[in-house]
Amino acid sequence: MDLNSIYTQLIMEHNKSGHNKRALCNPDVCERGHNPSCGDDITLELKLNGNIIEDASFEGVGCAISQASTSMMIDLIKGKTVDEALEMVEKFLGMIKKEITDEKELEKLGDSIVLQNISNMPARVKCAVLSWHTLKEAVS
Amino acid sequence: MLNFDPEKLKKDFPIFNQEINGRPLIYLDNGATTQKPNQVINEIRRYNETSHGNPHRGAHQLSIRATEEYDNAKEKVKSFINAKSIEEIIFTRNTTESLNLIAYSYGMEFIKENDEIVIAISEHHSNIIPWQKVAKDKNAILKYMYLDEEGRIPIDEIESKITSKTKLVSIAHMSNVLGTIHPIREIIERAHELGAVVVVDGAQSTPHIKVDVQDLNADFYVFSGHKMLAPMGIGVLYGKKELLENMPPFLTGGDMIEYVYEQDATFAPLPFKFEAGTQNVEGAIGLGAAIDYLQSVGLNEIEKYEKFLVEYALNKILDIPYVNIQGPKDLSMRGGIISFTIDDVHPHDISTILDSYGVAVRAGHHCAQPLMRYLELPATARASFYLYNTKEDIDQFIEGIKNVRKWLGYGS
Numbered sequence: 001m002d003l004n005s006i007y008t009q010l011i012m013e014h015n016k017s018g019h020n021k022r023a024l025c026n027p028d029v030c031e032r033g034h035n036p037s038c039g040d041d042i043t044l045e046l047k048l049n050g051n052i053i054e055d056a057s058f059e060g061v062g063c064a065i066s067q068a069s070t071s072m073m074i075d076l077i078k079g080k081t082v083d084e085a086l087e088m089v090e091k092f093l094g095m096i097k098k099e100i101t102d103e104k105e106l107e108k109l110g111d112s113i114v115l116q117n118i119s120n121m122p123a124r125v126k127c128a129v130l131s132w133h134t135l136k137e138a139v140s
Numbered sequence: 141m142l143n144f145d146p147e148k149l150k151k152d153f154p155i156f157n158q159e160i161n162g163r164p165l166i167y168l169d170n171g172a173t174t175q176k177p178n179q180v181i182n183e184i185r186r187y188n189e190t191s192h193g194n195p196h197r198g199a200h201q202l203s204i205r206a207t208e209e210y211d212n213a214k215e216k217v218k219s220f221i222n223a224k225s226i227e228e229i230i231f232t233r234n235t236t237e238s239l240n241l242i243a244y245s246y247g248m249e250f251i252k253e254n255d256e257i258v259i260a261i262s263e264h265h266s267n268i269i270p271w272q273k274v275a276k277d278k279n280a281i282l283k284y285m286y287l288d289e290e291g292r293i294p295i296d297e298i299e300s301k302i303t304s305k306t307k308l309v310s311i312a313h314m315s316n317v318l319g320t321i322h323p324i325r326e327i328i329e330r331a332h333e334l335g336a337v338v339v340v341d342g343a344q345s346t347p348h349i350k351v352d353v354q355d356l357n358a359d360f361y362v363f364s365g366h367k368m369l370a371p372m373g374i375g376v377l378y379g380k381k382e383l384l385e386n387m388p389p390f391l392t393g394g395d396m397i398e399y400v401y402e403q404d405a406t407f408a409p410l411p412f413k414f415e416a417g418t419q420n421v422e423g424a425i426g427l428g429a430a431i432d433y434l435q436s437v438g439l440n441e442i443e444k445y446e447k448f449l450v451e452y453a454l455n456k457i458l459d460i461p462y463v464n465i466q467g468p469k470d471l472s473m474r475g476g477i478i479s480f481t482i483d484d485v486h487p488h489d490i491s492t493i494l495d496s497y498g499v500a501v502r503a504g505h506h507c508a509q510p511l512m513r514y515l516e517l518p519a520t521a522r523a524s525f526y527l528y529n530t531k532e533d534i535d536q537f538i539e540g541i542k543n544v545r546k547w548l549g550y551g552s
């Protein structure tokens with residue numbers, strides 16, 4: 001395993017920047033996601049305008065992978081419709097399960113594409129997918 | 141001076157004949173499970189190749205041999221913890237099953253409404269949840285002893301929580317998170333004065349320090365084989381004979397009976413009353429071999445050596461400003477476990493990064509969520525030592541620790 005393929009520059013930036021880590025004013029949806037075995041614990045907050053995700057943020061604690069993955073996901077879904085966001089979730093989970101490998105397909109995932117290598121690290125997969133599962137729970 | 145050479149002893153453990161990520165395997169997750177020496181692996185193989193049968197059931201050679209070997213393993217456990225007789229030694233799957241047996245059999249029978257059960261906030265979930273269940277079902281009260289800032293149970297906490305209302309105290313001999321060796325002698329004395337029984341969770345202590353159940357005067361003492369060089373799936377419940385005799389069976393079925401009628405049954409004498417169904421015979425034999433191995437080194441020697449390792453590691457860690465240590469600073473109160481955090485880095489990342497240096501440590505809440513909440517920590521990383529670890533292992537561990545922050549983009 002090459003640590004450089006896991007702790008990439010982009011993941012580090014998202015982990016440290018915290019630009020999506022804040023409380024929303026009167027969110028429409030608050031969904032808590034938790035990995036009981038390792039202690040990742042996030043709350044995803046969404047502000048909806050009809051079917052559009054107008055704003056999104058998260059709070060909580062977790063490892064660099066879970067924090068970065070959450071932040072990248074939020075960048076991606078802001079301004080999208082709920083259905084588009086759910087499509088992204090499926091794409092991301094497909095990438096992690098190695099079911100989707102076509103690069104053109106994956107480009108739509110924005111920064112999150114750097115988490116592709118996590119699929120080689122079984123112990124960390126649940127950190128990467130936590131926020132995506134949480135989003136699915138939140139809007140389904 | 142040590143009477144054994146850890147470097148040489150390590151060669152008994154074939155798992156170390158491999159590299160992890162291009163480096164020698166440094167195994168510091170002994171609090172979770174330990175590795176097996178050839179002496180244990182070969183003994184299980186010998187049993188399977190020569191003596192495997194179902195004990196206590198047949199008149200044929202293999203059943204007789206399996207019975208002898210199973211009983212012989214129990215005899216070894218008896219001597220190892222200095223129980224009075226093998227009637228007091230029940231084989232279970234693990235510490236968790238032993239604790240559940242006590243909770244469901246002793247707890248459900250003898251704990252009554254408004255009785256108090258006392259445990260410590262540092263307990264493993266396996267020593268919390270069974271007592272929650274008893275407390276809920278019997279309308280009893282579950283009380284916690286809290287720790288001081290160094291992870292110790294203060295004497296006044298023992299005195300204020302264990303009272304004449306207390307019917308049962310259940311406490312880990314050594315904390316699996318903090319490494320604290322709790323004052324169980326004082327706890328047992330206090331509880332006995334007030335008429336309460338004491339269950340000691342010996343999962344972390346039995347592999348590492350000499351345990352004498354008669355000297356401690358513990359009513360119940362439980363531990364797992366797989367944390368002391370034996371296979372997974374074999375555990376031990378020690379109980380004083382007079383307590384076990386008055387307890388109803390936990391699991392029922394084959395081998396634990398005397399006479400079975402259409403509507404009723406009578407039960408086998410101790411220890412078989414608590415051993416329903418075919419047991420893990422090869423696990424028991426592996427445990428017997430593990431005990432032989434540990435005794436050939438000597439528990440006092442092992443304890444002394446682990447103290448040396450902890451002191452060596454702590455001295456180096458305390459020099460690193462961004463590493464924070466949990467648990468007692470006084471070495472006489474701690475075993476071979478170091479729980480730590482690194483500023484700005486989640487323990488799960490610590491574990492992944494150390495793994496790339498070949499170093500195996502545990503990260504998470506260590507099955508002790510109430511303790512984590514009490515310490516206001518989401519998780520810690522934990523290094524736990526055993527007799528095959530060396531100074532060089534710790535050097536590599538420290539080298540890894542010094543590199544952790546760099547990988548996450550922090551200066552040092």
